[in-house]
Amino acid sequence: MKKIGLLILSLITVLILTGCGQTKEKTITVVGSSAVQPLAESASEIYSEQNKGVYINVQGGGTGTGLSQIQSGAVDIGNSDLFAQEKKGIDAKQLVDYKICVVGIVPVVNKDLKIKNLTLTQLRKIFAGQITNWQDVGGPNLPITIINRASGSGTRSVFEKSVMNNLETKKSQEQDSSGMVRQIIANTPGSISYLAMPYINSDVKTLKVDGHEATKQNIVDNKWTIWSYEHMYIQKNGDPLAKEFIDFILSKHVQKNVVEKMRYIPISEMNYQKDDHGKTTKIGGK
Incomplete structure (x- = not known):
């Protein structure tokens, strides 16, 4: 009996020590805007390397999905190109x-x-369907093919608010994915769309608007007016780990070494700010 008792005690000790040695895995889910997805994915890889046992599950789906999912509590972080108050039902x-x-x-x-x-007016008229051939804006005799983002896209909302001036966008082919938009533009003569800067590569050609290029400095100085904040939303009583991940993205190291390199712009460098109505004002002291 004594030997049996010692054996049981030994087994209990082993189980306790094994349990203490295990790392409990934690997962947070980030869903929403495709414009912020590349940044969230890159930051999540670095964060998981530095915090063993923590996995960040990043998904797209668009701003509308991100906001509705975080509101319902289905995810830990909702990514958005818009202020939440701009989205109906949130x-x-x-x-x-x-x-x-x-x-x-x-x-x-x-x-x-x-x-x-293109002038801003020409760009507006193209997406409204009022200009339908490139020869009307100094180009070749070629029909204009519009590729739009899906109606739930925050990128589309930003573009329409910045460009369309309440004019309705012409019905056209719609795509959920920024990558698919880029691919279609690359393969379709006479096509036009719009992309967040991190998605732009040599497969497509960017346009100036009113003579201004979409450079970092022009966005900082609001000479390039088609820009938005990238938001991460959490619930008020959400998982503290979600807030830790956001703090990590906002850290100086990530802002300098990840955000800027991926062609996003740290908010601290902006000379102008926008509110949820799209009103732009110069930041005091800059």
Whole structure:
């Protein structure tokens, strides 16, 4: 009996020690805006490397999905290109807003198109369907093919608020994915759409608007007016780990070494600010 008792005690000791040695895995889910998705994915990889046992599950789905999912408590963080109060059906008072950076939205065309610049009025008329051929804006005799983002897209909302001046966008082919938009533009002569700056590569051609390029300095000085904040929303009593991850993204190291390198802009560098109505004002002292 004594030997049996010692054996049981030994087994209990082993189980306790094994349990103490295990690392409990934690997961938080981040869903929403495709414009902020590349940043969230890059930051999540670094964060998980530095915090063993923590996994950040990043998904797209668009701003509308991000806001509705965080409001319902289905996810830990909802990514958005818009202020929550701009989205119908969202109770912004129940959420906590963290603006993590600024992103520029840029009109893009097929790279073979011989057009470099449009006025804001021309851009508006193209997406309203009032200009339908590139020869009407100094280009070749070629029909304009509009590729739009889906109606729940925050990128689309930002573009329409910044460009359309309450004019209705022409019904056209719609895409949920920024990557798919880029691919279609690359393969379709005469096509035009718009992308967040982190998605732009050599497959497509960017356009100037009113002679201004979508550079970092032009966005900082509001000479390029098609830009928005990237938001991460959490619930007021959400998982503390979600707030820790957001604080990590807002840290100086990540802002300098990840945010800027991916062509987002740290908010601290902006000379102008926007409110939830789209009103832009110069930041005092800058």
